[in-house]
Amino acid sequence: MEKRVTFKGWLLPFLLIAPQIIISGVFFFYPAGQAIWQSLFIPDPFGLSMRYVGLGNFEYLLSDPYYRQSFVTTALFSTLVTLVSMVPALFLAVLADRLLRGAGAYRTLLIWPYAVAPAVAGVLWLFMFNTRVGVISWYLGKLGYDWNHVLNGGEAMGLVVVASSWGRISYNFLFFFAALQAVPRSVIEAAAIDGARFWRRFFTIVLPLLSPTTFFLLVVNIVYAFFETFGVIHTITSGGPQQSTTILVYKVFSDGFVGQDLGSSAAQSVILLVVVGLLTVVQFKVIEKRVHY
């Protein structure tokens, strides 16, 4: 789409667009270019010179069992976060949609956790499951279950998944609720007249009508799990135990800043860049679809 009416001159538009272009250039394109460039080199141990290795960093990464493991961890983590944040949200949205009154009040209450930073959410959940003072871990102990996410990789994964999903439930709830409110009443009532019970109506009519929203949220939540959960992982597990919660973004950080392995970290950045690119394309396709519904 283009404007028919435009203003004349070219100096002014250059000045107007300059701040964004300069900031993007300095803090975005240059660093992104650096990442690609650095991924082709290995710095010597003293950081004095760089040795060109072509795609060596990538070859090394792809044969590195830790890096492959990190891919698997990320896939597991993002699948779980997506499920744990979407299913309860949909359930609550369905309940709220059935209410004639009070849905707004519940919405206000449910919106809260969205505002809580992932890193703060991490601290809250860490506190509840802390092996020494945590309330829930203490009660689990009373029930005979010995909770220790510091040693048990599965429990660590469960904890970071729940802590990451918690705030997302609010977000997904808002979208599901809005979509449910937009489902035409007449369709549902027609089904009710035909004798379809609530859950039958839900699975055969409402859920298919929600599919554009569901698909959209699926993509958005995967992007979230990939890139915005660093705070949760860093506060709760720092990637442990034995790297069982080291997702890809966390590995870029730990290899680049903690391990000082710049070539490998840069190569990981480039791989992630490709992943983001693919996800963005999918996201745009989804959004295009969404508009047509």
Add this chain to the structure above:
Amino acid sequence: MARERTGMVERRGAGLWLTHLGMIAGVLVIFFPIWLAFVASTVTQSEIVRPPMPLWPGDEFLANYSKALLSGVNVPVATMLVNSFVMAMGIAIGKIVISLLSAFAIVYFRFPGRNVFFWLIFLTLMLPVEVRIVPTYEVIAGFGMLNSYSGLIFPLIASATATFLFRQFFLTVPDELAEAARVDGARPMRFFIDILLPMSRTNIAALFVILFIYGWNQYLWPLLITTDPEMNTIVMGIKQMFPSGDDVADWPVIMATSILAMIPPVIVVVSMQKLFVRGLVDSEK
């Protein structure tokens, strides 16, 4: 979204109460972590380290919060709050200003390289700061911007979402307005300030809510570039309050800090709920 709700398929009687019960249970479960943090911020350390901790607030509220705000662990939490506020406002305002200007240029002018610029901006949509941390860190270090507000703010305003939002909105503004302004001999900037800006008020406000929270909740970037505790933001500062090694964390103060860290974004979200929902839905479109 007003629609006729005749009640034919809505539940009444027992079903209605079950629905309310389900909602209340959901809200309670969702709220429990926040409640527990609040309780922990009002009791003494010894009540926490001998589990199970109480589930009802104690009377140490003032003591814990004033200790957190005025002395903290490494640095007073009040300082971190100020840093977070400056960062969040800087990111929100900075992004809105540069994107308003560039969207105006892209929509209302034809100039050489316009499409190239458009695609350059579009590309920045794709790469979150988490992915390019090492080289971006080097740029900031090269400029001597470590431990500074500009170092906290600038790398995070290089993103295109806001530009796209304003572009979409400007495209829906009727052409007659620009036509009239041109006939009246108004300069482009007059048109921008007198007509376009007032029309964009709601969009600006909605975007502000989203961007303020985005800026306030940043974690990784402040963690990397603020080595001086005086420059820590509150969201990343909480983790720094945990002792290394086997010492016991000062839980009441840490939990008071967590509560303080969530108050500003929660106030923004709850008080501007309508705008927030709108901004959310818009910015994902």
